[in-house]
Amino acid sequence: MSDEKTADVLRKLDVLKTRFREKASGDINLVTLMAQDAIAGKGSSDDLLRAYQVLHRLAGSAGTFGFRALGDEARALELILKPFSENDGEAGESVEKVKDDLHHARFIERVEGLERLLNIEETSPDTAEMSESSKVDAAGQPVVLIVEPDQAAAERLSNALAPHGFNAYPVAPKNLVSENLSRISMVLIRDNVLIAQEQIPLSSGDRPPVICIGSSDTFEDRYRLAALGVDGFVSEPIDVPALADYMERLANEKLESGSGRVMVIDDDPELLERYSLILEGGGLEVRGVSSPSDILGVLSEFRPDIILMDVQMGRFSGPTLAKMLRFDPEWVGLHIIFLSSEEDREFQFDALSQGGDDFLTKPVSDRILVQAAKVRCYRAKQLDKLASRDSLTGLLKHSLANSEVAKEHARCQRLAHHSVVAMLDLDHFKQVNDRHGHRVGDLVIKGLANLLRHRLRKTDIIGRYGGEEFIVALPDCSIEDARQSMQAVCEQMSKIAFSGAGGTFSVTLSIGIAPLDSYEKPEDAIEAADRALYVRKSAGRNGVTIVNDLDSMKQGA
Amino acid sequence: MGESVAPLEKIMLVEDEEDIRAVAELALEAVGGFTLKTCHSGANALESLDVFRPQLILLDVMMPSMDGPSTLRAIRDKPGFANTPAVFMTAKVQPDEVKGYLALGAVDVIPKPFDPMTLSDRIREIWDNLD
Structure with a gap:
């Protein structure tokens, strides 16, 4: 089969898979209801027979759509029901037995557990090649x-x-x-x-x-x-x-x-091609540049973690290019590594003093090239994080979060989409610190940070504003969707059991949200979200409030 | 082998579940290049049999009202279909069950779930091994 045709089949399979997932979810609910009735003694033997048939169908079809774990479990549950599906007619006397057996097998819990298995997909070798291997389920959760x-x-x-x-x-x-x-x-x-x-x-x-x-x-x-x-x-x-x-x-x-973005600069197109292939083969993202005059353009667009650069490219010298890049404050921290056959210590020292960070001496083996690039990418990212990320939570620091929100505000104008900004604050956090100490308080802060990272999309902006206050921006999102997703965060947060001095406790969260693009300036939107947050605080905390001055705004809600 | 077997083209699938029919269409038509007629019930299959004249019939075992085995019996009673190869597809595949299906006159049993990308290969293999 041609690649194109395979891709087409896979795409169609994907559509069918989505349809199956929706239907299966309904089926699982149905089986849950029927099993609950049976245990409560309200069901008829017909119900159990139908539950049995539904499970049998799931057992036979789930695996075809890649939900193997779901299929296996449905099959196990089907076998539990099988005896009841066969002795129809004399069901009256076995009601107690049904109850007992189902209860004993933790049947309801297991049926409810099927819903979660719907999130576990096994990608066939074909699809794995086509799509990026995903270590997260459909909801983005690992x-x-x-x-x-x-x-x-x-x-x-x-x-x-x-x-x-x-x-x-x-x-x-x-x-x-x-x-x-x-x-x-x-x-x-x-x-x-x-x-x-x-x-x-x-x-x-x-x-x-x-x-x-x-x-x-x-x-x-x-x-x-x-x-x-x-x-x-x-x-x-x-x-x-x-x-x-x-x-x-x-x-x-x-x-x-294992990841990173590498920009390779070499005037020899064959070498450039080779390095790119090796690094890409090692799982890195690579952009090759053969003409030094293109560097600045590619840099700002590709934003690499590191640069691998030849020492001499025609009339351009690598060290001079490095020095030139450092003119721009934005690239002062960029990691630049020279690839060169130069073994002259003096020359290398000279190159480093002009703004290079490191050397790889040619010829370099493929394995070493990949490993060296990966290690340096990792280091570079760690350093970058130190500068831009909050050390406790790994979230964006206040100033960077603000500038990201401002960028999103500008994107709203340009792309004409709607985005939402949210301010979050943990309720009665001071008491947590007073009662359980700062170490426990830090865990609560981290707990919320991790929750946000998991619950929100990769494209969402999450920052720690300071103390127990957080900021979130949700690009391309309606205010109602934002309210729902923030409400879900509140509910999840309140369910986390932290262990403190006198046993476990939970912490709630108040959130104020405002439509980012409805305000002329991003800081006005942030202020509006903050106002909504305070409304929520005085209205009993633990929940989400949408800013109430929407009527007076240019675009309304 | 011995005699020259005509290449397999026309397959009939009897399956009550819509999702599985849709996947099988992809698997057998798009991937396998067969001509497929899907039927949602045994009765529906019996009606379509004379017009479509399949070379091979795939039967789901568990279907409401008329299940796979009864459908196969009814097919065997129709003139001209006494020997059409039939294959059962089922989630229950224990060795004794397979024996039971083969005793009903099926040439093979394909376990569910099946892999849509390789189903056609499996069916060609079954077809090529017919004697």
Whole structure:
């Protein structure tokens, strides 16, 4: 089949998949209702028969659309119902048995769990090539596997992680090997499973980070787990917010250590092509420039993490170009690495003193080139973050958040779309610090930051304004959609159980929102959102308020 | 092998579920290049049989009112279709169940879920192995 045709088939399959997902969601609800009736003794045997048929259908079709986990679970549930679907007629006497059996099998919980499995897609090899491998589900949440022989404990942990924005689901140890790693962002595994298997039961290579849950915590245990290659360790009892934060950090490190944007400047088109191919093959984004006079244009458009540059390109000298780039304050921090066969120390020293940061001596092996570029990209991004990101939460700092909001305001004018700005403030945060100490207070702040990162889109702007105050801008979003998504954040936040001095506690959140593009200046919109926030604070907190001066605005609501 | 087998072109699929019919259309028409007639029920299949004259019939096992096995029995009773190869598609594939389906006169059983990108290959394989 031609590529074009394959792409067409895959696109159509995608449409069918979306349709299936919607329908399956309705089916799951239906089965839940019927099972609830059966357990309450209200159902007829017909209901169970129908539930059985629906599950059978899901079992047979889900896998075709890539929802293998859903199909498997539906099949297991179908088998539980099978005995009841067969003895129709004498259903009257077995009502108690139905109740018992369904209750015993935790049938309702498992049926409800199907909904979550709808978010777990297995991409076929064909589609994996076409689309970017996605380690997140449709809602943008990372998928986390919990390998915990104690089913109840696994369910509890999965539920506790949900408010933090992690879509975690239990998996049996023996099934882990067959999991499609490309959709997994992290694995939580019970220590005795690891120790019994004496290895991480995942193919090595590009595996997701593995965090081990240990019941005992001794030096020997930790050393043993480290030797097995686990990436993180938490001991019981699990402090869920701390675990969530840990997971967040590991996932980000993993994400960032393998990626980066590299601009390669070389006047030899063949070398340029070669470097680009090697670096792209290593997973980096590359832009090649063969003519030095194009550098400035490409720079501001591509915004690389690092530049790899030849030392001499025709009449242009690399070090002089580096010096020239540093004229512009924007590129003062840009990492510039020279690729050269020069082994003359003097020359290299000279080049560095003129604004280069580092050397790679040619000939350089492919592996080293990729590795060196990756490490430097990672470093460059870390440095950039230090300067622009809030150190506690990793969110944008106040000033940068403001300028991002201003950029979005300008984009609204240009693209004629609507965007929303929101101000967020944790309720009674001072009491949290007073009662539980600053360390716990910091965890609450981080909890909200992680929640926002998970819940919102990649394109949304999230900043920490200071203290317990946050700013969010939602590009291309109606005020009503923004209200709903912010309301969801409030609800999630209130569900997170933090552990403090006297047991667990939760913290609520107040949010004010305003339509960014309805104000002449971005700072007016921010002020309006702030006013709405204070209205919400005095109206009982914990929720979202839309600014009420919309009528007086030029565009209205 | 021995005698020259005509290449497989016309397939009939009897399946009550709309989603699966849609995927199978993609899998067998777009990917496989077959001519496919889909039927939403056994009764519908019996009506279309004489006009379409399939070379091979794919049957879902579990369908309301007339299930796959009864549909196959009814097909066998129609003149001209006593030997048309039939393949069951089902989510239940345990060895004894497969035996049961084969005893009903099916040439093979394809487990559900199937992979839409390789379904056609599987069917060609079944066709090529017919004796």
